[in-house]
Amino acid sequence: MQILSRTTTPHTFKTCHSYEFFKSVFVRFIVTSCRAVVIPRFGGPEVLQLRSDVDVPQLKPNEVLVRARAVSINPLDTRMRSGYGRSIFEPLLPLILGRDISGEVAAVGNSVRSFGIGQEVFGALHPTAVRGTYADYAVLSEDELTAKPPSLTHVEASAIPFAALTAWRALKSTARITEGQRVLVVGGGGAVGLAAIQLAAAARCHVTTTCGSQSIDRVREAGAEQAVDYTAEDIELGIKGKFDAVLDTIGVPETERISIKFLKRGGHYMTLQGEAASLTDRYGLAAGLPIATAILVKKQIQYRYSHGIEYWWTYMRADPDGLDEIRRLSEAGKVKIPVEKTFPITQVREAHEAKDKKKIPAANLEILGLHTLGLGKQRKSGKRLKLATLLGDSLKSRNRPVLPAILWQLLGGY
């Protein structure tokens, strides 16, 4: 880890005299543990524990230590807390939840070139990362982060990356939407839906969306030309014309049926509700993955021959190109996710309760504000972070390809 060791930065120590600088270097030097929200078991919001002495792992060469200023609560966080993905995550409890982050670079691995200490960054962890961002200090790889536009606050920035990367992956990487195409976003009132509308509008596509009545103004402002209120009308009657791509954020049989009906031949149907994780949770990895593969392939073949369309289970992936485009668009004010309410990290249970019970309008992300430094003990050991390292003792490198992990991810499991 650069800068954490005094011996690696002798020049900096000799030439800087500001008290603030020394203070900040000192802080970086001793951060080996911090506060983090962990789940020791699956369950309701009551299982969330704010611990004060959680290890900060040693950085790999391509990793960045980020001092969190704000993190967002995604549906994945509450689902993981409740046991979604237990086939993978159960042996790894306690877990730290959280995907999105906005903060400052506290330290970088030896090969990191894009970021410097103190730089403001935002980004999102891969869905299967084990050490999440609900912590004073989070570890992300270089390609999971980008520079935070100065025009955005940390709270605003932290609401964007996970949702926008999910939308980007579907529309830009899978369907490869181009100017003039027609895009349908099912569920445009949510964070992913809203990001999808904004990305498609920025690509000069014509966007239709379905959403609740309270979201109509918002989706129109985001760039939707037509908004169909699913709470007030029959969306099958309300949607007009055919589409080149449909992103279905709801992914129930009814929205799938309607979406496919409205696709042009050669169009792409993309659901965010791939079944890989739920099937592996139910049947275990060994049986669940082949079952999920069989279901996906069957649907792909079936829809290709019956409707001439491409069928996908789509999912968030960290993508440097996507993150770069999202940064540029958010800097230009073209991608923004509204934030209704923020909570201090000490109120993480209340925040999850509100999300679960939808006390807060569901279209808004709730943000956990992290306000203070958590400093502590000497480092003990680094934790391995990602799925590839979780599937057996023989897996020593998190970059090592692991068949079940790859399959699970290909199938769209979170």
Ligand SMILES: NC(=O)c1ccc[n+]([C@@H]2O[C@H](COP(=O)([O-])OP(=O)(O)OC[C@H]3O[C@@H](n4cnc5c(N)ncnc54)[C@H](OP(=O)(O)O)[C@@H]3O)[C@@H](O)[C@H]2O)c1
């Ligand atoms: N596969 C992946 O990698 C991936 C990644 C991210 C998210 N997801 C999943 O995608 C879903 C959306 O995520 P999100 O972050 O956008 O959630 P979110 O911000 O909580 O939004 C959910 C929204 O869905 C809308 N909605 C509910 N029922 C609807 C219906 N029948 N028709 C149209 N809209 C409906 C509501 O909008 P209104 O307020 O307008 O009613 C609600 O605000 C979640 O299930 C999440 O788990 C999957």
